[in-house]
Amino acid sequence: MTDAHYPPCEVFAEDNKTMIGFEPDLWNAMGKVLGVEIKPVSIDFAGLIPGVKSGRYDMAMECISDSAEREQQVSFVNYAYATNEVYTLADNKSITTDPLTLCGLKVGVQAGTDFEHAVTDILNPNCSKNGKAAIAVTRLHSADAVLLALYAGRIDFVLNAAEIKKVAPRPQALLGALNVLWRNGEYELIMHKWDLQPVMLEQPGINLFSTRPMK
Incomplete structure (x- = not known):
């Protein structure tokens, strides 16, 4: 089992079913060596160690850092250093x-x-x-x-x-493109084309409900 929302460790592919990342590559290669098929299941990170400890799952793999406290609950097979x-x-x-x-x-x-x-x-x-x-x-x-x-x-x-x-800046990139259209007037032209002047923003932004609420 894993938490498939943590690139480059593992993440869901575009089909929202297939897990990709360096750990899926690693566990699939390990499965071939062992002659077994790995059947990954994605759950919340907080449930990984309890899932192994209870015997519900055979193993967990999701860039879990080794620690003295965790070693008292489960055994770790270490394969990389962790940095923050x-x-x-x-x-x-x-x-x-x-x-x-x-x-x-x-x-x-x-x-x-x-x-x-x-x-x-x-x-x-x-x-x-x-x-x-x-x-x-x-x-x-x-x-x-x-x-x-x-x-x-x-x-x-x-x-x-x-x-x-590599994955986080996507909203920033989209905002950057939108700001280009806002500055060169194309945003306004498009909104006028579809008679959407009443809902035009003074300036685009991210999560404006929280960061720039209407007064």
Whole structure:
């Protein structure tokens, strides 16, 4: 079993059924060596270890970090190192390479992952030692929900792998294209063509219900 919403580890292909990623490649190759067919099932990340521990599933594979606490519940077969990085929106200039610039901000984490431990065990003690406010943690059910919270302005940054940059900017890219049309007047021409002047925006944006509500 896995949580197929975490590229490049695993994610659903366009058919919304087939799982692709480096871990599906890995578990399929392992299955051939073992002479067995791997039948992956996608569930919430928080249920992976309990699913193995209870015997409901034979194994879990979803970029799960090894830890002393987790080793008391299940056995790990390790195959890679794990690294984290800070990811925020391009217009956020307050966050720099200095980890103290994260103090007092809001971070989003997927429930059940190690990212919260990185905040509580590493970042926040560093903030406290330097007289800074703690980082506030918002727990969300999936990586997609974490990114949506970032785009909506409900959190300031996320901790995640570099691969997230390849999939996360899609709303930003779409907004960029829309802004080009807005600046060159084509947006207005299209809206006028279809008599949609009453619903035209002063300027396009992302998640405007939350970030720029009507007054």
